[in-house]
Amino acid sequence: MTQPDAFVAARVGRPHGLRGEVTVQVHTDDPQSRFVPGAVFDTDPPGRGPLTLASVRVHQGIYLLGFTGHADREAAEALRGTRLLVDDEDEAADDEEGWREEDLLDFGVRLPDGTPLGTVSALHVRDVQDLLEVRTLEGRTVLVPFVAELVPEVDEERRTVVVDPPAGLLELGE
Known part of the structure; x- marks a missing residue:
């Protein structure tokens, strides 16, 4: 579980290559200023950090990060699923209008007529x-x-989201 005063800046994905780089799913609006060599991230789970950023590059639109002490593919694989945390007040200026993943997880999703979707x-x-x-x-x-x-309502108190999808959107991928 994340610390109450922390924001998830990214989640580590799979290793990339043999030199310890990992892909990340970015959760910050300002990755260019967050992901700089020397930046230190607390982690969730806490036992995997703190992590110091050693390298940053973007390959085909995906951020690839390398961390000090994680110089090979096996070490990178051990970081999979790790959430990189920043202080909440640091992120607040960047994210005043947006939603965070951890704020929305497990919200009930309904159609405009009230039909539960998931x-x-x-x-x-x-x-x-x-x-x-x-x-x-x-x-x-x-x-x-x-x-x-398409998402006209997010009700924090009821922990629900209303989704008004166009015809066919919910059937994609079937």
Whole structure:
């Protein structure tokens, strides 16, 4: 579980290559200033950190990070699933208008008429538009562009999200 005063800046994915680089799913609006060599991240789970960033590069639109002390593929694999944390107040200026994945996880997802659709299983932060990942009641995963036209309501108190998908969106990938 994340610390109450921390924000997830990224989640470590799979290793890339043989020199300890990992792919990351970015959860910050300002990766250029967050991901700089020498930056130190607390981690979730805490036993994997803190991690000091040794290298940063972008390959085909994906951030590849290398960490001090993790110089080979095996060491990189051990970091898979690790969340890189930053102080909440540091991120607040960057994220005043947005949602964080940890704020939305497990929210119930409903259609505008109240029909239950599933639950929020992830938030994919993208440069152009974010994607809300929904695990349907049938166990499928659907991605919904996280824009006001398609996600007109997020109710924090009730922990629900209303999704108004265009025809065919929920059937993609079947």
